[in-house]
Amino acid sequence: MKIENLSDLQVLVQTARGGTLTAAAHALGMTPAAASATLKRLETQLGARLFERSTRAMRLTSQGQTLLDYAVRAFELLDEGESLVTADRGELVxxxxxxxxxxxxxxxxxxxxxxxxxxxxxxxxxxxxxxxxxxxxxxxxxxxxxxxxxxxxxxxxxxxALTNPLLTASPAYLRRHAAPKTPQDLVHHNCLTFDRGGRRHRTWRFAQNGQWTEVRVKGDRSVDDASLAREWAVAGRGITLKSALDVRNDISTGRLVRLLPEWDTEPYxxxxxxxxxxxxxxxxxxxxxxxxxxxxxxxxx
Structure with a gap:
């Protein structure tokens, strides 16, 4: 066997995942210099170049991709063996x-x-x-x-779980702004938007009697962390449309009030x-x- 230390393959796996030796070193708790030396040792043992190096990133060669596929499978098999051994003891580790x-x-x-x-x-x-x-x-x-x-x-x-997003705002916001009576009223409100599936969620859909309507909402703030949109809503900054799982505690404690309950939203x-x-x-x-x-x-x- 040319590979003398199986753990050296972790540097290959982590470099492929992180794109750099620095990322691999951070994931493995070692210095970048040690990670670089490990990778060079692995390439020397195999007599093959595993990565094409540049100043910005490292790209797998065809030989590197082949070895990566087998290395990932090898570590999964080891994980499976560990699981089977520990299962005999009735423990999870x-x-x-x-x-x-x-x-x-x-x-x-x-x-x-x-x-x-x-x-x-x-x-x-x-x-x-x-x-x-x-x-x-x-x-x-x-x-x-x-x-x-x-x-x-x-x-x-x-x-x-299968839930429907709920439209909510805080009592403080509703004291300053009349509650919307229809989805179209939302164009006159400060709506708090966030990323969903990697895209900004600014088109909100509602249905009544089987008829769907879309509203393009806007507001003075948006965020890539949905929890902050909920916190802004609780603080009275605007209206948000979020999963019922996320806002159930705020509704039960009165921090948020549900709006347009007679309108349906898309299952989430x-x-x-x-x-x-x-x-x-x-x-x-x-x-x-x-x-x-x-x-x-x-x-x-």
Missing amino acids: GTLRVAAPSDLTRSTLLPWFDEFLELHPGVQLSLSVGDRLLDVTRDEVDVALRYGALADSRLVARPF PLHALLPSGRFVPARVRALVDFLALKFEALTAG
């Missing part, structure tokens, strides 16, 4: 790499993650929070929670996404099953 929307994490998921980790002390959580859509098949993610329709056939999706499903064809460790399956039961109880209530 290892790191769970989870990506989730910002507002859903803060409003709902944090105490659930705490509970899961208390149930399984051998598990560690690596959480990526934000509304940017991660590439689940490329990024270092075991499971991603994602709102909206699914278009990627490479993913396995497990439905968690929440799924757990896993890469198709990849072995799913027991800890990942356990977390997905745990969260599914939590969402089932939450939506049933």
